[in-house]
Amino acid sequence: DTEVTQTPKHLVMGMTNKKSLKCEQHMGHRAMYWYKQKAKKPPELMFVYSYEKLSINESVPSRFSPECPNSSLLNLHLHALQPEDSALYLCASSQVGQRYSNQPQHFGDGTRLSIL
């Protein structure tokens, strides 16, 4: 069982819909990440939050809007997505700070998103 929980596991939405992906962890990690993974490709970093503040935005289109309401939760709000946005969206978390530099990122099982 993963310690990072993502909901929903599957999501089908139309291009005009608004939906949100959720990620939750209770390991006390203060960095949280969103990745996008297309079929047969490696995960690509989208956003990094450190201490609930956005630290990295890898030039992601504005139709993806991340939110970190507290240290345990990470959301990804979706609006007006395109068919090419269909992918597996993975959330991860890790510790922050030099004393934790030897500890890995923990991943959730992902949300499989399909845009009609």
Add this chain to the structure above:
Amino acid sequence: SQELEQSPQSLIVQEGKNLTINCTSSKTLYGLYWYKQKYGEGLIFLMMLQKGGEEKSHEKITAKLDEKKQQSSLHITASQPSHAGIYLCGAFRYGGYQKVTFGTGTKLQVIP
């Protein structure tokens, strides 16, 4: 930007055989992960390497980091069907949090 090339892209081995997967970086490696992924699922952490020459083992899996060659290898001894999946290396530089760039992936099938 850093690029990671994995070889081979895919591998089919007989159960009980040994195998090696390589990960070569276009830039200096400071830290490297190895993860395993089952199709459509999340990444399972295997190993983290941070020092040149470092070698770690867990059960039948051994990973090494050769920073001079900008390369890491993952070796599985006496493979089992449970080892099947996609193996991903991921390079990172630690700046408080970890910005990871993943390799191209190696798909492993183990035939009973």
